[in-house]
Amino acid sequence: MAEEKANSYILSSPRQDAEAYSANFGAHRVGISPQEMAEYYSQWARQGTYDEDLSPERYRGPTLAADVIAQTYLHNRHSVKILDVAAGTGRLGTELHKQGFRCLDGLDPAEGMLAIARKKNIYRHLFCEFMPTENINIPKGDYDVIAVAGGMGEGHIPCKALREMVRITKSGHVVIVMREEYLDHVAEYKDRLEPIMLELEDQGLWQLLQRNVVPNYSFDNNGVIFLFKVC
Template sequence: MADTASDPTADRCQLNATLSSSVHDKNELLSFYQQWSDKYDEDFRTEHYIGPCLTVEAVCELIPDEKRADVTVLDVAAGTGLVGLELAKNGFKVIDAIDGSEAMLTKLRQKSIYRCTTQAMLGNGGDSESLPENAYDVVTSSGGFVPGHLPVSAVHDLIRMCKPGGLIVIVMRYEYLNTCEELRPLEPLMIELEHKNPSCWSRLKRHISPNYLLDKEGIVFVYRKSL
């Protein structure tokens, strides 16, 4: 990670990341992202936040160059499209986005990378019933599992929208699995879904990465949906 001691945007990045994880009212959260959307890309550039890079690295490890142009990818909690930028750099061309904030999606569309964008809230009933089933070769969520954002139940939506045999990549702040009451059940649920009969998916990777968000560790989960 670059030295951020003399970088004022690192402090703003930390502040906004903290504020976003402390808002639990849906309308307040959407209002917060509307205000943050203009500075989001600057705050979350790669010197500060490597979630999108980790996400796409995990996808690229399993999908060879020659197949990427035809692979369909769904970017969940897509924000302003930072994952899409990394996917496009690595040869992926068919990318759709879902995010709860229309303001963030407006910024995302300006990048002209995504085929289709949908404003929707996943989990706990949300808008998931109107979303496609068994539709994507790869489903990603980078930084979506944050307090007040994607609930644990959104895992079911990620699995449902992925094709049988497809990949599901979840990247998030590692400490939330232990320190956040609402996200503490996430990994136990992921394990339960792997071992139930029939199994929903199988884990291919679980990796802890330093400097995910400034000095905070991140964790990368990669699963393959069962056939």
Template sequence: MTKKRADPPDILHPPAADYDRVMAEAGYEGPTRAAAALAGAGAAHDAPLIEFGAGTGLVGVALRSLGFTAIDGLEPDPDMRAIARARPGGIYRQLLAWDWQGDPPVEPGTYMNAAAVGVLAPGWAPASVIDQGLRLIPPGGLFVFSISDLARNEIDYVGRIRENVDCGFVEIAFREYGRFLPGADLKADIYVLRRR
């Protein structure tokens, strides 16, 4: 009798326990690109930052590697939060449960900067997260996020960016299209928006 092999995890939806391995095998570049963009836009390394969709903490690790020290995370999945919380070195000061559809459980002005990397796409975080992130940070604050090929042509996502830029609420401090998740043949724009 032959034992049936388990199907490999879906590269875009791996379970929490497999997430880091699957992302490493797929060459996930989103976290390092986003962290570099935020640092390059002049974000103070000790300024409080809130990350939407912290997952297992890969973005937090990339931010820490560049010297960011005051990182908190929001993550809906308890298994992902547990892995992020257990990372050596205490990447996050705190990790909070949060449903994508609800208001973030933090007060505006608590954080100078925000991040949402690898989550803004149909089937994951809604486009409203762009507005939520911008509302939480003060004028001068920076919001770094990715818009992958899965969402680059979705009016909900690109429309939110255009509306906020066109009305003068933000300016684009950085935008670059490039490698993101090569193993899934995905590229992405990395944006840094600055609140005005």
């Protein structure tokens, strides 16, 4: 189904939009492994076309996530400690920095993407790692905010990462911005991601504050913004 939709978009769109859609689709092809996915993003970044292909006109993940965080933290933004999970080339960090946030760390398994993020000089630490992490141990309650923009998808962040996000957040917030259709189209998430979110709420670990569906999140696809308050 995702392939048919991609083909139809690619055939009916101007060349540059079609190429950008196709590049993005490659990172989400059905059955892609986490290692293949990370290598794909690294290559995409090294070609120098990621930021242009997913320009703000085509992909609004970073601005949507930054706006939710800015609306949640009106004061003392310089001291709010944020982990940008799936930081990529640092687009969310850039938006947060513009809004006055200064304690920014990033985590992403694609070194090619992080190489671009590093040059932006806005992150204190950049970890080349998958979430949940295996090679570094982030202390419990280390961050005020965990933010994910565009990090969910086929072969991307698995459901089990949610519990780790809660663990490393100290009574702050978790923000996840993702393409809405992945809730159904990605086998890892279908009938699992939202039930696990609910399970964590039933266990008193976090509370859902927002679940907003927004149009034109990525190309012409809806996005969904989840905002949780960690207890």
